[in-house]
Amino acid sequence: MELRHLRYFVAVAEELHFTRAAQKLGLGQPPLSQQIQALERELGTPLFRRLPRGVALTEAGRCFLDDARSILASVERATEQARRVAAGNLGRLRVGMINSAPFHPFVPRVIREFGQRYPEVALSIDENSTPALAAAVLAQQADIAFVRPLLGDSSGLTTEHLFDEDMLVALPQGHPLARFRTLSLWALASENFVLFPRLVGSGLYDEIIAACQRSGFSPRVTQEASQVTSIVNLVAAGLGVSLVPASMQQVNSEGVTYRAIAGDGPRARMSLIYREGEDSPTVANLVALARERVGRPRARKPKG
Amino acid sequence: MELRHLRYFVAVAEELHFTRAAQKLGLGQPPLSQQIQALERELGTPLFRRLPRGVALTEAGRCFLDDARSILASVERATEQARRVAAGNLGRLRVGMINSAPFHPFVPRVIREFGQRYPEVALSIDENSTPALAAAVLAQQADIAFVRPLLGDSSGLTTEHLFDEDMLVALPQGHPLARFRTLSLWALASENFVLFPRLVGSGLYDEIIAACQRSGFSPRVTQEASQVTSIVNLVAAGLGVSLVPASMQQVNSEGVTYRAIAGDGPRARMSLIYREGEDSPTVANLVALARERVGRPRARKPKG
DNA sequence: GGGTATGCATATGTCCAATATATGAATCTT
DNA sequence: AAGATTCATATATTGGACATATGCATACCC
Numbered sequence: 001m002e003l004r005h006l007r008y009f010v011a012v013a014e015e016l017h018f019t020r021a022a023q024k025l026g027l028g029q030p031p032l033s034q035q036i037q038a039l040e041r042e043l044g045t046p047l048f049r050r051l052p053r054g055v056a057l058t059e060a061g062r063c064f065l066d067d068a069r070s071i072l073a074s075v076e077r078a079t080e081q082a083r084r085v086a087a088g089n090l091g092r093l094r095v096g097m098i099n100s101a102p103f104h105p106f107v108p109r110v111i112r113e114f115g116q117r118y119p120e121v122a123l124s125i126d127e128n129s130t131p132a133l134a135a136a137v138l139a140q141q142a143d144i145a146f147v148r149p150l151l152g153d154s155s156g157l158t159t160e161h162l163f164d165e166d167m168l169v170a171l172p173q174g175h176p177l178a179r180f181r182t183l184s185l186w187a188l189a190s191e192n193f194v195l196f197p198r199l200v201g202s203g204l205y206d207e208i209i210a211a212c213q214r215s216g217f218s219p220r221v222t223q224e225a226s227q228v229t230s231i232v233n234l235v236a237a238g239l240g241v242s243l244v245p246a247s248m249q250q251v252n253s254e255g256v257t258y259r260a261i262a263g264d265g266p267r268a269r270m271s272l273i274y275r276e277g278e279d280s281p282t283v284a285n286l287v288a289l290a291r292e293r294v295g296r297p298r299a300r301k302p303k304g
Numbered sequence: 305m306e307l308r309h310l311r312y313f314v315a316v317a318e319e320l321h322f323t324r325a326a327q328k329l330g331l332g333q334p335p336l337s338q339q340i341q342a343l344e345r346e347l348g349t350p351l352f353r354r355l356p357r358g359v360a361l362t363e364a365g366r367c368f369l370d371d372a373r374s375i376l377a378s379v380e381r382a383t384e385q386a387r388r389v390a391a392g393n394l395g396r397l398r399v400g401m402i403n404s405a406p407f408h409p410f411v412p413r414v415i416r417e418f419g420q421r422y423p424e425v426a427l428s429i430d431e432n433s434t435p436a437l438a439a440a441v442l443a444q445q446a447d448i449a450f451v452r453p454l455l456g457d458s459s460g461l462t463t464e465h466l467f468d469e470d471m472l473v474a475l476p477q478g479h480p481l482a483r484f485r486t487l488s489l490w491a492l493a494s495e496n497f498v499l500f501p502r503l504v505g506s507g508l509y510d511e512i513i514a515a516c517q518r519s520g521f522s523p524r525v526t527q528e529a530s531q532v533t534s535i536v537n538l539v540a541a542g543l544g545v546s547l548v549p550a551s552m553q554q555v556n557s558e559g560v561t562y563r564a565i566a567g568d569g570p571r572a573r574m575s576l577i578y579r580e581g582e583d584s585p586t587v588a589n590l591v592a593l594a595r596e597r598v599g600r601p602r603a604r605k606p607k608g
Numbered sequence: 609g610g611g612t613a614t615g616c617a618t619a620t621g622t623c624c625a626a627t628a629t630a631t632g633a634a635t636c637t638t
Numbered sequence: 639a640a641g642a643t644t645c646a647t648a649t650a651t652t653g654g655a656c657a658t659a660t661g662c663a664t665a666c667c668c
Contacts, residue, residue, distance in 0.1 A: 001379060002306045004655090018616060031656045033616060043383060045390030049583055050616060052664040059584045060390040067382030071375060075305060078371030079347060086349030086364040279353055280363045308626090322645060335627045337646065354645065356635040611667085618661070625654090632647070638640090 003075065005039040006068040008032055009047060013065045017054045084120070088281030092122040095286070096133040096145030100228040104165065104247035104270065107146050110290050117289070121282050129226060130203075137273055144274040144283050149203025160272040160287055162294050166246045167208075167266050168258040170231070172238040175257065182260045185215035192222040192240035194231050204268055208243050211266035232256055307379060309343040310372040312336055313351060317369045321358045388424070392585030396426040399590070400437040400449030404532040408469065408551035408574065411450050414594050421593070425586050433530060434507075441577055448578040448587050453507025464576040464591055466598050470550045471512075471570045472562040474535070476542040479561065486564045489519035496526040496544035498535050508572055512547050515570035536560055 008025060012032065015021040022032040040046050047061035057065065084090040093114075101107040115123055126133075126142060131152075133145035138156055150159070169183050177183055189212075196205045212219045223239050225231045229251075231242050236255030245268040249258040272290055274283050312329060316336065319325040326336040344350050351365035361369065388394040397418075405411040419427055430437075430446060435456075437449035442460055454463070473492065475482050481491055493516075500509045516523045527543050529535045533555075535546050540559030549572040553562040576594055578587050 001383070002308060004306060019614090027655090028657055029616075030618080030658085033618090034655080037617090043386050043390070045387060046583075047386075049581075052616095053614070055616085058390075059395060059586070060386045063389040063395070064382060064386040067378065067385065071378050071382065074371065074375050074378060078368060078375065079305070081371065082347050082351075082364045082368040083349060085367040086347070086362075091363055091367070277353075279350075282363070323643090331626090332628055333645075334629085334647080339626080341646090356645095357643070359645085609668100613666075614664085616661105616663090619659080620657100621659100622657075623655090626652090628649100628651075630648080630650100632645105634645090635643085637642075 001039065001042055003072070005035055005042075006072055008035045009039055010065065010068050010072065012036060012048065012055070013057055013061065013068075016056065086281055088121070088285040089118055090120045091280075091282050092124070093144065093280075093282040093286060094124045094126065094142045096126045096128060096136055096142040096147075098130055098133065098145075098147050098270075099127050099226075100148075100245050100248065100268075101146040101270065102127070103228075103251055104245065106163065106270070106293065110286070110293055113293070114286055114289055118282070118285060134273060137275060140275075143278070143280055144272055144286055147271055147273055149207070149269050149271065150273065151203050151206065154273075156276050157273045158276050158278070160274075160291065162270045162272060162290060164267040164269045167243045167261065167268055168246050168249060169261060170235045170242045170244050170248070171257045171259060172235055172241070173255050173257055175241070177241075178257045178259065180259065182262045184262045185212055185265060186217065188212075188219070188241055189215070189217035191220070193219040194223040194225060194234045194240040194242040195219070195221050196231075197224045197226060204266075207266040207268070211243075211264070214264070305343065305346055307376070309339055309346075310376055312339050313343055314369065314372050314376065316340060316352065316359070317361055317365065317372075320360065390585060392425070392589040393422055394424045395584075395586050396428070397448065397584075397586040397590060398428045398430065398446045400430045400432060400440055400446040400451075402434055402437065402449075402451050402574075403431050403530075404452075404549050404552065404572075405450040405574065406431070407532075407555055408549065410467065410574070410597065414590070414597055417597070418590055418593055422586070422589060438577060441579060444579075447582070447584055448576060448590055451575055451577055453511070453573050453575065454577065455507050455510065458577075460580050461577045462580050462582070464578075464595065466574045466576060466594060468571040468573045471547045471565065471572055472550050472553060473565060474539045474546045474548050474552070475561045475563060476539055476545070477559050477561050479545070481545075482561045482563065484563065486566045488566045489516055489569060490521065492516075492523070492545055493519075493521035495524075497523040498527040498529060498538045498544040498546040499523070499525045500535075501528045501530060508570075511570040511572070515547075515568070518568070 008021070011021040011025050012018060015024065018032055018036075019029045022029040025032065036047065043060070043064070045060045046058055047064060048055040049058055081090060095111065097107060111123070111125070114121075126136070128136065130147040130150055133142065133147050134150050134154070134157060136142040137145055150157075169177075169188065171178050177187055180187075195208065198205065209219065223234050225234055228244055228248060231244060232248060232251075234240065235242050243261075243266060272287060274287065278284075312325070315325040315329050316322060319328065322336055322340075323333045326333040329336065340351065347364070347368070349364045350362055351368060352359040353362055385394060399415065401411060415427070415429070418425075430440070432440065434451040434454055437446065437451050438454050438458070438461060440446040441449055450466075454461075473481075473487050481487055499512065502509065513523065527538050529538055532548055532552060535548060536552060536555075538544065539546050547565075547570060576591060578591065582588075
């Protein structure tokens with residue numbers, strides 16, 4: 001059986017007339033008769049009663065007509081759906097993001113715009129550390145992720161750099177250094193630092209260490225926290241100072257004072273990663289959208 | 305698009321390997337590749353990513369695979385259903401019956417057996433007078449009916465005689481004639497009769513009148529009731545005597561005494577009617593079953 | 609009631625499209 | 639680098655869908 005049989009059958013069932021149905025289908029009456037006969041042979045039962053004037057559906061024909069229509073409609077639907085999935089207008093997208101990402105306006109803005117532009121794509125968002133996100137993408141548990149620079153093995157992943165963001169010194173409120181508007185890193189040489197654990201270590205950790213060493217010292221790390229929000233909280237608690245992406249100053253500012261860094265301070269890079277050779281159109285759409293928004297950012301807010 | 309494309313697609317999607325899928329399908333690899341390409345062209349999107357070793361489904365392919373499987377399953381189901389409908393194992397059957405029919409053991413027995421033998425046929429039952437049933441069958445509101453002889457126009461209907469049943473005299477309890485075991489019709493010449501209205505008149509009415517006239521009198525009809533159960537009730541109420549099918553004696557016997565008729569009394573014929581040229585297999589199955597049960601009735605009960 | 613019209617079935621020929629065979633191209637393996 | 643694997647392409651073949659012509663049954667009409 002082929003869909004042709006169903007299409008022909010439905011046409012005849014609608015016209016109850018072979019000749020007219022054949023005209024409507026754009027073919028001759030004899031081949032139509034033959035195809036219907038072949039269908040009836042395969043089903044093992046007549047679908048029509050041949051009357052002197054036209055035909056009538058048999059009981060089996062009536063039953064089969066419902067199903068045939070439904071099947072043909074399913075084919076249409078399936079075709080349309082596949083096209084929309086291919087265009088990225090339908091489907092799902094599992095986005096990962098580093099914990100600091102939500103605080104930079106760029107990321108939520110891109111996510112929001114994606115949701116508006118592709119309302120039938122089911123978005124899910126997962127926050128985690130950069131190495132964990134890279135692993136999740138590789139393990140097919142996420143499709144794409146906003147991450148900080150990834151150290152070590154990045155094989156199997158494509159990286160799309162988005163922007164570099166300045167970092168600020170985070171001081172406990174009332175800290176002596178807070179009286180300066182900008183600080184050189186060297187001024188922090190004798191401070192206790194709150195930083196990421198080495199293991200969670202995105203490239204951001206190394207970036208900070210390197211910047212400090214450029215300034216002539218190695219930071220003394222006395223507290224660790226995996227998430228940048230926790231780092232800010234520890235600083236607010238007076239347990240040390242830290243260097244955080246500039247976008248962090250928009251949140252949780254009570255108890256913490258942010259100061260710009262003089263000279264070539266560390267910069268926080270934000271990138272997108274996704275599987276190498278990924279063909280998911282939703283991933284492609286998010287990458288395209290992010291690239292577009294980086295190219296001509298529409299907000300007045302400084303980007304890094 | 306044809307079902308062939310879906311079948312081929314599912315096979316490749318299951319094997320993720322054109323050559324193996326082609327073997328499984330019993331054809332060469334090149335035609336399979338071509339058909340898949342044709343499908344992809346029609347959908348406007350690739351369904352597979354061609355890898356060095358085998359292929360992988362694209363996002364659109366995964367989506368389409370679900371639908372393709374479901375469509376193919378629907379085709380199977382539709383085929384099977386049409387076959388079962390054609391065999392009369394699935395469908396519906398609207399049975400009409402004259403009001404006295406349920407009291408003759410034959411009718412409920414046949415209905416019950418039909419329900420057991422064809423459990424997936426939805427049975428509906430409608431009680432009415434013979435002319436109303438004939439009209440209902442012709443108007444496609446019922447498919448078949450157990451009726452008494454039909455007077456007048458029976459064109460468009462096929463009649464299948466089932467059996468003739470003796471009729472009894474129904475007397476109010478304590479009626480003087482009740483002391484005889486059998487009665488000649490003539491003995492009722494001066495009684496008041498409870499009968500069907502002439503209009504409802506199945507042939508049974510004429511049969512009764514004719515029998516009385518054979519015995520030399522015209523019954524005086526003083527009460528009318530359309531349904532035989534009502535007739536019995538009126539007799540029980542002492543409003544007259546009547547002649548009813550023998551099977552009526554099994555119900556509502558309080559207040560009514562039944563007596564056999566001597567000589568050639570009237571007989572109540574039970575028939576099946578259905579549309580001429582009817583092709584419904586459920587109708588055919590019920591006719592066949594009824595004919596079979598008439599041929600060799602398995603109950604000890606007298607049939608008429 | 610015979611002639612005509614209608615409408616599906618059958619017969620035969622034609623052509624396209626699905627398939628088979630052969631080969632090519634790309635990638636991975638050893 | 640040579641071979642193996644696997645999908646794509648090229649060309650030939652064949653089966654089946656379709657077209658044309660005709661047959662047959664029934665209904666309609668004068």
